[in-house]
Amino acid sequence: MALTKRSLVLGATAVAVTAVTVTNAGLHLSRGQAFFQESPKELIDEVWQLIDRTYVDATFNQTDWVAIREDYLGRSYGDRESAYEAIREMLEELNDPYTRFMDPGEFRDMQIDTSGELTGVGITITQDEESKDIVVVSPIEGTPASDAGIMSQDVIIRIDGESTEGMDTSDAVGLIRGTVGSSVVLTIRRGDEEIDFELERARIEIHPVRYSLENSPAGSIGFIRLTQFSANADDEMEEAIEALEEEGVQGFILDLRSNPGGLLDESISIARMWLDEGLIVSTVNRQGVSDTQSANGTALTDLPLVVLVDGGSASASEILSGALQDNDRAILVGTQTFGKGLVQSVRGLGDGSGIAITVAKYLTPDGRDINQEGISPNIVIELSEEERETLSMNQDQIGTLSDPQYVEALDALVGIIAQDGALPTAVTLP
Structure with a gap:
């Protein structure tokens, strides 16, 4: 997707709409991938530096951001996935559900999400800051989720039988997405009631x-x-x-x-x-x-x-x-x-991954x-x-x-x- 405007994207962390700003930083993938293979710590430090320069709260939500850098750069990382996991852990220290790391697949999905054509079930989700529940912000009209009767403020407690307890929105998105024509079962808590919705994933062209x-x-x-x-x-x-x-x-x-x-x-x-x-x-x-x-x-x-x-x-x-x-x-x-x-900025990183950073309100x-x-x-x-x-x-x-x-x-x-x-x-x- 090519965003032709200023590319600020506002919305709850979502399956369908993601809260980000896309820049061209770090999108030279072949060079970046080679560099990353040589030194995965460089990717971790790049993320740390971006947070240090641009995060909306200069106190980093009352964390010792310098000490966090020393901790994570003092570890050894054997492969790409271990570095990705370390970045996610590091960002959790901010206690900000909107500042998040995206692996290359998640980053590509985010770019698709703002283009006006989606693949999925058509819901926007967020994570409640206190309960950590995965909550439906809203279904998108005319999509499988909307047609099935999923509603704003529904809490997703299971995805294909897997509990969402302790799950972040990126993991939930990964489980809900899938091949067009395949199905996913979302178990919803609505008040005191639990409801199973079997939804068929679809390609959705949005006319807003x-x-x-x-x-x-x-x-x-x-x-x-x-x-x-x-x-x-x-x-x-x-x-x-x-x-x-x-x-x-x-x-x-x-x-x-x-x-x-x-x-x-x-x-x-x-x-x-x-x-x-x-x-x-x-x-x-x-x-x-x-x-x-x-x-x-x-x-x-x-x-x-x-x-x-x-x-x-x-x-x-x-x-x-x-x-x-x-x-x-x-x-x-x-x-x-x-x-x-809150306003997020998304930066493309050297290996095709990306990071969304809360930079303003x-x-x-x-x-x-x-x-x-x-x-x-x-x-x-x-x-x-x-x-x-x-x-x-x-x-x-x-x-x-x-x-x-x-x-x-x-x-x-x-x-x-x-x-x-x-x-x-x-x-x-x-």
Whole structure:
């Protein structure tokens, strides 16, 4: 995969979407592989140096990073796998599930994941920082996992009968991936219930945007559902907005529920389609604010906007929804978002492996730190377990009058339109 933009990728550690930034460092594979064979310690030290220079926390999460280097470089390594294992152990000292090493196969998979075409079952996963459970951030709409009824916040306790206790996300990804047409059984814990899902792996071409024209008491409404910030998301979003504008809609509902994130550039580009002016996001590394992104006067519409979010709306979704909320461009309806506010950089290493390093966090225009807190909607409406399961198993009902959160968003949008596009005075934006 060739990432043609700035290549920041935002999302929970995932089967389908990985949280990384890809650079060209160390991709001269033939020379690097030969060098690695001569001195595997050089690879370990290269990883240590990258962490030392770029990790977001200058205290390295209260570890003695210099002592760790001395420890691991003082050992002997007989082969590539032992060096890989040492790197993974070294990174565990940071207690950061998003900073991780990828062997060459895992690194290739990560690059495929952001290209808009996937092979797998179509779920995004993360590791809970406290319990260490493997948790589903969200299923990707229209994939085997989604069609089978796997839901956000499900806990994966076994993969083909193998317990996930003590397993990291990379190992889980390796077990879930496989040949197209083969099957994998995921055992899910949902509340007090354990459920087995047998899923057939598939090649999945993602079209992240779907849209429709809906009727309302205020006239025609444009409904746009964005499921992922993949490489084609901004083109498809532009097409959707322009097509609905031509139909004479009175306002828009943008659905970011169960959207686990994706490419940062896509979220900024899409934010600029809705915002004509204002700050979109600030990126903060350990030296302070390193980058800001703002609207640039290229908005495609100024019609009223309501955004749907939930606990599966992560990372790039939180950048977009936070920017629209802080700039008083939209009100948010649904439930608290996931709370993933860290930026990873992925560096290719000399032997074809790679490392993802947490290098920064991002803030909304009002300076809110998204990480762990998430974005709070203006109008909170929870779905019951029964309603969640019904929508999960009947996805054609999403964005219809059978979808309680959509109905609430529609009511809010009708109210805004009735006030000539002004946000309701009863709504207080944080």
